[in-house]
Amino acid sequence: MNLVLFGPPGSGKGTQSQRLVESYSLSHISTGDALREAIRKRTPLGLQAQAIIARGELVSDALVTSLLREKIAPLRENTDSFLFDGYPRTVPQAATLAEICDEFRLQPPATLNLHVPDELLIRRLTGRRICPSCGEVFNIYFKPSTLAGVCDVCAGPLVKRVDDDPETTRERLRIYHDQSSPVLDYYAERGVLYTIDANGTTDEVFEKIRSVIEEHY
Ligand code: ADP
Numbered sequence: 414m415n416l417v418l419f420g421p422p423g424s425g426k427g428t429q430s431q432r433l434v435e436s437y438s439l440s441h442i443s444t445g446d447a448l449r450e451a452i453r454k455r456t457p458l459g460l461q462a463q464a465i466i467a468r469g470e471l472v473s474d475a476l477v478t479s480l481l482r483e484k485i486a487p488l489r490e491n492t493d494s495f496l497f498d499g500y501p502r503t504v505p506q507a508a509t510l511a512e513i514c515d516e517f518r519l520q521p522p523a524t525l526n527l528h529v530p531d532e533l534l535i536r537r538l539t540g541r542r543i544c545p546s547c548g549e550v551f552n553i554y555f556k557p558s559t560l561a562g563v564c565d566v567c568a569g570p571l572v573k574r575v576d577d578d579p580e581t582t583r584e585r586l587r588i589y590h591d592q593s594s595p596v597l598d599y600y601a602e603r604g605v606l607y608t609i610d611a612n613g614t615t616d617e618v619f620e621k622i623r624s625v626i627e628e629h630y
């Protein structure tokens with residue numbers, strides 16, 4: 414089984430990915446995580462992507478696709494079940510993913526679309542605080558840490574993602590509606606789009622995802 418987890422920034426793709434990976438033993442490929450890793454390691458690709466991401470814009474299709482291929486190739490030796498998180502984000506990327514699945518002899522993916530209203534997305538993104546040491550995610554509105562700015566798990570300092578400031582957040586949502594949402598039509602036309610109301614707790618959303626998967630796969 415191959416899945417695409419699709420949704421606007423702040424829809425909870427990262428959190429739900431973790432749950433999906435644990436429950437269905439999928440190999441997780443997140444282009445956002447891969448890009449942030451490339452930036453940390455200061456690879457040529459990371460250096461190219463850094464400013465683009467900080468502006469809330471999309472990295473070029475060519476660049477993310479090469480990153481995606483780099484990630485799939487070694488994993489494919491041990492698995493045929495992937496969770497694609499954050500890719501595709503444009504219609505050309507969706508077409509490329511179909512080609513890549515063909516090439517790596519993978520079943521065409523089903524797409525889970527996490528739907529959340531914009532007003533809520535803005536609060537989720539601008540309120541998000543992450544712990545760089547252990548990866549725990551907090552939110553000053555919805556899931557505050559016990560001590561402001563300090564991780565409950567490892568006591569490390571919490572930080573904001575550079576692209577989570579209010580202005581960049583609005584730009585990311587604009588770009589989502591403009592460039593990414595047409596991907597939904599692409600998958601709907603192919604009969605493999607499942608939209609989930611993701612305006613709920615992590616557990617509630619995961620239950621909905623599970624029932625969709627169990628009903629169809
Ligand atoms: P979010 O869904 O919260 O925006 P991601 O971690 O998926 O976060 O992505 C962060 C940023 O990385 C995006 O705003 C974009 O600049 C870049 N990015 C990630 N995946 C892609 C992609 N498939 N195509 C283009 N840019 C991407």
Ligand code: ZN
Nearest residue numbers: 544547564567
């Ligand atoms: Zn921590």
